[in-house]
Amino acid sequence: MTDLILTPNINRADDFYAELLAAHENLSKEESDALNARLVLILANHIGGRAVLSQAIKAAQDAG
Numbered sequence: 001m002t003d004l005i006l007t008p009n010i011n012r013a014d015d016f017y018a019e020l021l022a023a024h025e026n027l028s029k030e031e032s033d034a035l036n037a038r039l040v041l042i043l044a045n046h047i048g049g050r051a052v053l054s055q056a057i058k059a060a061q062d063a064g
Contacts, residue, residue, distance in 0.1 A: 004055035 010016050024032045044053055 002049055002052055004052050004059060006059060 023035060027035065044056075047053060047056075
């Protein structure tokens with residue numbers, strides 16, 4: 001089983017964050033929420049491993 005990576009691991013993280021913010025520009029709250037939901041599902045599909053996805057859900061719950 002692969003463990004979820006919780007330490008910084010994004011190449012050029014500032015660029016990614018800027019790109020993510022730009023994708024949300026001029027969207028309504030509902031459109032922004034829908035974009036986030038699509039992104040989560042696309043990335044979850046890319047990860048694929050159910051154990052890692054379960055770890056991610058738990059980490060997100062614990063962070064809230």
